[in-house]
Amino acid sequence: AQSVTQPDIHITVSEGASLELRCNYSYGATPYLFWYVQSPGQGLQLLLKYFSGDTLVQGIKGFEAEFKRSQSSFNLRKPSVHWSDAAEYFCAVGAEGGFKTIFGAGTRLFVKA
Amino acid sequence: GAGVSQSPSNKVTEKGKDVELRCDPISGHTALYWYRQSLGQGLEFLIYFQGNSAPDKSGLPSDRFSAERTGGSVSTLTIQRTQQEDSAVYLCASSARQNQPQHFGDGTRLSIL
Numbered sequence: 264a265q266s267v268t269q270p271d272i273h274i275t276v277s278e279g280a281s282l283e284l285r286c287n288y289s290y291g292a293t294p295y296l297f298w299y300v301q302s303p304g305q306g307l308q309l310l311l312k313y314f315s316g317d318t319l320v321q322g323i324k325g326f327e328a329e330f331k332r333s334q335s336s337f338n339l340r341k342p343s344v345h346w347s348d349a350a351e352y353f354c355a356v357g358a359e360g361g362f363k364t365i366f367g368a369g370t371r372l373f374v375k376a
Numbered sequence: 377g378a379g380v381s382q383s384p385s386n387k388v389t390e391k392g393k394d395v396e397l398r399c400d401p402i403s404g405h406t407a408l409y410w411y412r413q414s415l416g417q418g419l420e421f422l423i424y425f426q427g428n429s430a431p432d433k434s435g436l437p438s439d440r441f442s443a444e445r446t447g448g449s450v451s452t453l454t455i456q457r458t459q460q461e462d463s464a465v466y467l468c469a470s471s472a473r474q475n476q477p478q479h480f481g482d483g484t485r486l487s488i489l
Contacts, residue, residue, distance in 0.1 A: 295475050306467070307419075307480040353419065357475035363409070363432055364475055368418040 265290045267356045269367035276344050277375050284339040284370050286354030295357040296337040297364070298328055302350040310352075313337065324348070349374045378402065382468050382481035390489050391460060397453040397484045401470030409478060410443055410453050411467040419467070425451065426474050455486075463488045 266289040276282050288294055296313040311322025318330040328339045337354060351371050357364035381400040389395055401408050410422040421435035425445045436442070440458075445451040455462055465485050469478035 297477060299478075299480075306482045307469075307478075309477045309479075312477055355478075359475065362475070363421070363424045363426075364471075364478065365421065366411075366419045 265294070265356055265358060265362055265365055267354055267365055267367040269352075269354055269370050271370045272368070273371040273373065275373040275375060278346050279343050282339075282341045282344045282348070282372070284352050284354075284372070286337045286339065286367060287335050288337065288354075288356040289335065290356060290358055292358060293332075295359075295364070296328075296330060297355040297357070298322065298326070298337075298339050299353045299355065299366075300324075300350050301353065301369075305350075307353065310339070344372075344374055346374045346376070348372060380468055380470050380479050380481035382466075382484050384484060385482065386485045386487075388487045388489065389458060392457055394454065394456045395458055395486065397455075397466050397468075397486070399451045399453070399468030399470075399481060401449065401451070401468070402472075402479055403449075404472070405470035405479070406448070406473050407471040407476070407478075408445055408451050409469045409471075410451070411469070412464045413467055413483070414464045422453070422466075458486075458488045460488045462486060 268287045298310040299307045301307045351369045353369045354367040383398045406427045408425040412420040423443045424432040440456045443453045465483040467483045469480045471478045
């Protein structure tokens, strides 16, 4: 069965510092991978997705993520964090064959001045 | 264009009452999901509709919860005999087809007194 793990419940970074949020998945075949962001009081918004091809994908708001099959990971990165990036970030995994997309528990990002 | 619409945006009701939450997905989207998000928590999957297939009800927490999707479009989530632990934000999402990126509504905030 599919599963997705976000090991960090919350992370605090300084504004301007780099960011990496971890996501590990469990699935036998090539998964479909997503990162969503939920700003305070807002709905969820898609940041980026990976289906196939180039393992480094670019998303909105300056985010990128890299699919590493050998590590079953899809970590989200940003070179320089802005205060407006403070939010909850969710990794999700899907697959063909009747499996629904499932979400990780989320990582809450705090940004300090 | 129109996104996923949920109504009502807020609902306050007394314990023991029944409630109905409505979701209007993006036109043409075949997949529809319901999630529950308690305060400060991640997404709890409730139910998934995909086209004309039987819905995946594996996430419904009890038999007080049910959902239907009429004509492959609008969906209603019904909670009977509400309990205080049902208080949460109920999110609906749709996608063009299975495992495509999900588009989320703004949610219904349900408060049980």
